[in-house]
Amino acid sequence: MRARRQSRSHRPLVRFLLRRLGALVLLLIGITLISFLLTQAVPGDAAIANLGQHPTEESIRAFNEKYGLDDPLPVQYATYLGNLVQGDLGISQQTHQPVVDDLSVSIPATAELAIFAIVFSTIFGVAFGVLAALRRDTAVDHGLRVFTLAGISVPMFWLGLLGLYLFFFKWGLLPGGGRLDPTTTPPTDVTGLNTVDALLDGNFATFWDAFKHLILPGAVLVLYSVSLISRYTRSAVLEVLHADYVRAARAKGLSEYTVVTRYILRAALPSIVTVMGLVFANVLAGAVLVENIFNWPGIGQYAYRSAVSLDLPAIMGVSIFIALVYVIVNLIVDLLYAVIDPRVRLS
């Protein structure tokens, strides 16, 4: 007859979380291993690469000893893991600062950009997607379809350049890069996000300056993400639009607004959450290109510089951090599924 019910609906959720956390730990270990192995694949000598043209035997030996580069590989790996757990990611061979410090400076910059992009693209993306689905096969739907296809076809770096050329160079409407005007004093560092910090300071001029600098790089990221979200939302809504329970909801006399929000959107939510995970990945990846063009001192820039200068600790640090973020985002996404769809909690 009736399926056996859980005594408390919280238990499956907790077990679900624990399972996922376990997978996360495994994944992280795998990531550190891969990062480590990759950096070992670097041909040439790190010491020579970092010490300049003709380093002496002495300095090479000192360098190797300092960074433990003479130890056998497993030992090096174990040392690294040990340090990692204590929060020590090593010293960047470029900046000569602890990698952790470098990261803590560059992360908020990218975070600000990412949050800007995600917030705007979600609002507009979901709205467009729902609109396209409800007005299926009309001019609105087709127009949006062409627009979103174009949105995912534009190379981000090119769009950024185009934007810079038009809005900065030709029309002088927006700043040409960086996070703040050179003449503007940065706000008190609370979150690291200039816009938020400026508001906390009550300084609207600074806020506006920071915001203006966000617009162009943000817009570039938004274009791609909006297109992605809009397409996914549209197809998710279409899938549930003709569901029996939607018809049953109307048959109960619920208002069209309730039907769309409580019945249709709710059912489409899992798919929308899926695409949010993808959007996050895309924003991170896009950040690398966008920060490069707009001179934005974020993780993307840091990753790029570390990669080309073969700064091993930095590379590993960045890789691990980005992978960690990615994995956490996926975990959150999985959690959200369980929260949104009670059927998932059973599995």
Added chain:
Amino acid sequence: MTPLLELEGLSIRLPTPSGPRAVVHEVDLAVEAGQIYGIAGESGSGKTMTMLSLLGLLPRGGSAHGGARFDGRDILGAGKKERQALRGRELSMVFQDPMTSLHPMLTVGKQLTEHARKHLGISKAEASARAAQMLEEVRIPDGEAALRAYPHEFSGGMRQRIAIAIALMCEPQVLIADEPTTALDVTVQAGILQLLDRLRREKGMAVVLITHDLGVMSSIAERISVMYAGRVIESGDARDVLKAPSHPYTRGLLGALPQPGDGAGSELKSIPGVPASPLDPPRGCAFHPRCALAVDACREAVPPLLRRGDHAAACIVTMRDVDPASKEAIA
């Protein structure tokens, strides 16, 4: 006595790739208060569409024409808000597949109370109390816990009971049940039908039972209309129609039902041919290509409903003794 639900010459047009086509033609129907009215017919005969049009739930681009009156009020011409106020409140519907007609992510309690709160303006607590009581009436145990549960935690039969409870929350005058037992096991079917009958009697509610299964029909229906290719081809008192069907199609349907008396090895009788599509029916009587009694005249014009007392059938052959002048539309 004025019928509670009255359809007069109801026709429905739906959009097709080749333009709007009629899928339901000139349906006449009258349901009295407290009556169980059965609409029989195969899938595609238009029975569900007819009822959907009353609720204003036709697919995009569909339109209904003719007369449809609920409690004396015209519902086809009514405005959107009026129809919304009617749905789920005075006129409720239970759908066929209980596995998909409940929202998987909303609690049973939510789905029971949301429309009741909207229509009746009652508080959350009141609505929940009423919901728990309704669950008890449909024999779902542990109503309080059930309110917090989700549909997937219940079996098909129980979900259908929940759907019925939802439909009854605002004490409607008419409950439309579209194939309520078709997706359920036979063992569960009887329970659902008994439930409908009992609720009908207790609440004085009319039930429109749509089904292709004449066995189901015979157990509780009082009056029956049989539809074929979008038209009503026979109607009358349930016993009359089922014991002594006048239309060859109804006869064929009943003849096809295996009887307990049939010996083992006896052939399954079926109506030859395939059901006519309401979009493109044969000329004249839609049934004539499959009919053993068909004559030339059957090909020429759509036969009107000819009445013999309370019992009407749209067949010029079996009803040839009837005076055509008495063909006014009846229930």
Added chain:
Amino acid sequence: MRRFKRGGGDAAAKPARAWWRAPTMLVGLTIAAIWVIVAIFGPLLAPHDPLAQEFAITQAPSGAHPFGTDELGRDILSRVIVAARNSLPLAVLLVVCAGGLGTALGVIAGYVGGWVDGVIMRLADLFSAFPAIVLAMVVTASLGPSTRNAVLALVTVTWPIYARVVRSLVLSIGQSEYVQAFRLHGASARRAMWKEVLPNVVGPITVLATIYLADALLLLAGLSFLGLGTQPPTPEWGSMISVGTQYFQNWWMATFPGLAIFSAALAFNFIGDGLRDVFDPQSQVGSGARGSDPVAEEREA
């Protein structure tokens, strides 16, 4: 689980959508065809030698040089044309390699199941935990920037998408009744795979590949832009844009290669979109996205 849904409310046929899609599909095919021709006949079509540094530097577009000249005095139009020979086949190569690897692993994972499935899926998770560009950067930086390494790096990051989709396809087909009927007839597992499963996988994979072709193009261009892909002086759209960044005021240097990438990617996306409608209108496979619907996969697993 199949459920027979009676479409009581759908008696009317849905308005035919296919022909509406045709305009974008046609445009896509036309543009793609143009690029294919350009790629094949590149050197013949180019008015000048793309490597010849014989003209006045940084000339704005004019009659003699419709796309202008670059900082070394080379004709940009010729370079854009010849770059097609590099960029487009590379994108195809990337998709074919990643798709092939991903399909193979996905089929194995789906069909064999068990711990093999687990291992492959964990690997897929691992490799897609890095955003493509980052891993690609690290790989090319450590192995040395070159075309070959760029493709290698990108294959490593993009195969999981195909693998996941193929695996869930194989799982759902394998469970379908007609394959089970097939096996009931005593057919061996391998025959079942070849005859029933694989043919049904090819369709969706082709659609997937077309959709990701645009992505591949953008990824490769991005890597080249960062200096980690095709190295100069070989003309490549991405690296041309990178140079254009430095010669910012000479807008033509970055604009035309960018338009080339955009038009090609757009064409592929139009085609992929149209194909997906033909083969699987209800598909959840999004264009330009990584990964497929994990919720559906949850249910399969």
